[in-house]
Amino acid sequence: MARIVIITHEHDRFLGRRNLMLRRGSPYLLFDVLEDLKRRGHSVRIQPGPSKICDGDIAVLHVDATITPADHVDYARRFPFCLNIGAADISKRHISGAQISQGDAWQGPVIVKSNLNYQGFPERLLNRRSKRAGKPQPFPHLPTLQPYEVYGSVGEVPDGVFENDDLVVDKFIPEREPDGFAARFWVFCGERERCTRYVSPNRLVKASETIRRETVPVPEEIRERRRELGFDYGKFDFVMHEGRAILLDANKTPGRPQKLMKMFAAGAADLADGFESLIRQAR
Template identity: 25%
Template sequence: MRKLTVPHLNAAPIRPPIPPMGPRSQRHTLDRIAILNNSGHSPGDRTHLTALLADQWRAAGIEVMELSGAGTFVEADLLFLNLSRPVLPEEYRRFAAQYPVSFNAGAGDLRKHLYADGLLRAGSPYKGAVIVKADHDFITPITPPAPRAGFFSLLSGSRRPRASALQTLSANDNYRIYPSLNDVPPEKFGPGHIVQKFLPEADAGRYVLRQYYFLGNAHFLSLLTSGASIIRTSTPQSLEEWSPPEELLDLRAHLSLDYGRIDFVEVDGKPFVISVSRAPALPASAEPGYVPPAYNRLAEALAEALVDSYTTTEKGVF
C-alpha cells in the first residue's frame, strides 16, 4: 500500500447530503483511521480480521486508533465499524455521524430474518430437514456432538443426507438441526429465531461452506470443508480472488455492507445464504498468534481496497 493524497469527504451517509454547487474541493491525506469495536474490546486483540487490516494500514504510514465502544471520540479521517452485533445501537449511529467518512455505518440491521434464504413458517408443506437458529446472534457455529453411527456416511455418493436419517443435532442453543418441520418446537417459530431449510453442500463425502469476503471492490472466496454438518471457523481449503454472482452483490447493497463476510452454500448452482457478519473472525489456531498466510494476503487486498475507495470518492467541503 502507499500513502495517497485524496479529496476530503463529507459526513457519513446518515448525515444530510451537501447541496449541489455549494462546496469547494479540498485535498488532504488519509492520515488516521479509527476502528470502532464492541465495548469491552482489548486494544491489541487479534481475533478479528481487522487486526490484519490495521497491520497493513500502519505499514502504509496510516495511524490506526482502536476504540472500545462509543464512549470516547478521537479525531480521524475515517471510522471503520467492526461490531459483532446484528443491530447497530443508536448511540453507535450518532457516534459514527461525527466522522467525515464511515464504513459499515449504514448496515444498521443484520438479523437473519432479513436476508437468509429458505426461511420457513409453521405449517409449511416443506418435507426436508430444517435448521433452527437464533435470529440475533453472531456466534460462530461449533461442531455438534458425534451423531449416531452412519449419519455422515449418508453423504457418500449424494449431495445431501436423507431427512429420514437425520437425528436432532445441537451445536449450541443457537443452532439445531431437525429431521423435519414437524419436529421443531412451536416456540422456535416465534420472534428471536428463524427456521431455515437445511440444504448442506457436500463434496466427496464432506460438507462444504463458502465464505465471501469483501471490502469495496475487493472480492475473495474461501472454501471450508468438514465432516460435521455445522462447520466451525477453520483453515480454508482455498482463499482467492473471486467474481461474486449478482445475488450476493445485490444482498450487500440491500444491507448497505461496505465490509464483511457472507456465508453460503451452492444449491442448484445458486448461492443459498446462511449468515452475514460485519466483523469476520480469524480462524482458530492451536498455535497462539498463528495466521494462515492466505489471510495476510486477503488483509493486504482489503486494506488497499479501503484506501482506493476513499481516494476515488469525490466530495467537497465548505
Template identity: 30%
Template sequence: MKYLTINILHHHLHTEFRAKMSIMAQFAKYWEKEGHIVNFLFGCEEYIPADILVIHVDLSETPEEYLTFARQYPRVVNLGLTDIRKRAISRNLVERGDAYRGPVIIKTDLNCGGTPEVKLGTRPEAKPLSWLQRMKKRYKLKDPGVIQTPSDYLIYSQKRKVPRSVFKNDELIVEKFLPEKHGEAYYQRRYYFLGEKEYNEIHSTSVPIHAVDSDDHLIDYWEEQEIPVQLQAYRKELKADFGKIDYVIRDGQVVVFDVNRTPSAGNVKGDPVAAKWAQTIAERLHSGIYPT
C-alpha cells in the same frame, strides 16, 4: 497517495485483546505500514477527527448511539449495515403455518448464539441449565433451548418434527436446510470483502455445519475465483462495505447462511496456518478502504 487517518470504532466494553484478534486489526497493520494513521476507539466518548471511520461493533444490531457518533465523519464503513440478525438477513425463513415441508435447521436469531451480546452486557446471561438439559449436554444430545454456537444448531428432516416451542421462541429462527454436497463432501463458501476488494473461498468438510476451522471435519479449502453476481447483488442490498458472508450454491442459486461485520482472524499467534491465511486476506483486501 494522500495519507489518511482511519478510526476503528469498537464497543466501549470491547477489550484491546479481542480487537487484535479481528481481520480488521490485520488490515490496520498494513495501513500503518503504508503511512496511514490508525486509531482504535472504544466507545463514543471521545471524538478524534479522521478521514474514515470503520464501525466495528461486535453486536447483531448496532446501537443508535454508535451510528449517531459515526455520522460525524466524512466517510463511514458499514454505516448502512446496522442489523445482521437472521430475521433481517435470511431469505429462507420458515414459519409454522407455511407450505414448506422439507428439512429445516434451527438457529439463534442473534449471531453466535448471542454470546457477543452477553459479553458486552447488552443481554443477560443464560439461565442455569435444567437437570434435563445437563443430561443432554453430558450425552451430547442437542437441545433447541441451549444453542450457543453453530455446532449446537439442530437439523430436522421435516418441518413437522420441529417442537412447537421453537416457533414460539423469539430468540430462535427456523430456516430451510439447504446444504451444498459434492459426493461425500459438503461445500461451505466464504466471501470476504472491503470496498471493491473481494476474496472468496470454499471449505470442503465432512459435516453439513462447519464453523471452526481447527476441528477434525475440515477436508480442504481453496480460493474460488468466481464470485456469483447474485451474491454481490445481495451484498449491495445489505449496504455492506466490509465483512464476511457464509453461503452455498444450491441448484444454481446462492443460499446465504450468515453475515458477519466483525470477522475474526483466528489464532494468528499460535497457529501458522491461521497466520498465513489472515495475511493473505489482509494483503488482498486492505486497500479496499482507499478512495478510488
C-alpha cells in the same frame, strides 16, 4: 495519508493482550488489514464507544454485536465517511435467505438457529465486561443459549420454536459432497475480495474444520444482497442450492480463526488495497 478511526463498543477488546514477544494481537480480521495500512503510512485510532469526540478522515463501525446500538451509529455519522454504517443489523431474521415459516411447503431438513449472530456470545461477553466495570449491561435481555439443531423436516421442529422471536428456522441446505458438506465464505473490503468454497466432514461447515478448499466466483445475487445490506467490509457465508445463491450468515466483524490465521493474514494486503480505494472514494 488518512486518519482512520475504528469505532468499537466501550467494552470490546479489539486489541488483545501482548504475547511473549510483546506483540499485540487481536481476534479480528480487521487487525491484519490495519497493520498493513499503518505500514503504508496511515494512522489508526481505536475509539471504544461514543463518549469522546475525535477527528478522522474515515471510520469503521466495528461493534461486535448483532444489532449496533443507536448511539454508536449516530456517533459514526459524524465522520465524513464510515464503513458499514448501513450494516447495523445482522440478525438472522434480517439477513438470512433460507428462512421458512411454519406453513411453508418445504419438505427437506431444517436447522433451528439463534436470531443473534454467533448465538449471542459477543453480547454476553460485553455484558460480563460491563458488569466487571460496574456499569449497566448493554444487552440485558439475552435469551438462553441454545445450540443449533438440525431436524429431518418442519414437522419435527419442537412446539413453540416458530413463535419464539429469539429463534429462526432455516432450510438446511449445505452443498452435499461424497465425503461431506460444503459452504462458501466471501470476505471483502471495498472492491477487493476472496471467495472460498470449503468442504467439511461436518454438517455445520466451519472454515477451520475442513478437509479441502477451492477459490470460487461470487454470484451476482450475493453481490446485490451485499449492496442491499449496506456492507463495505465483512464476510458472507452462502451456499448454491438448485442453481441459486442463498445467503446464510453475514458478519461485519469477522474473526481470525487460529487454524487459518496465516492464510487470513496473507490476504490482508489485498483487503488493505480495497480499504485504500474506499479512502479515495471518500475524498
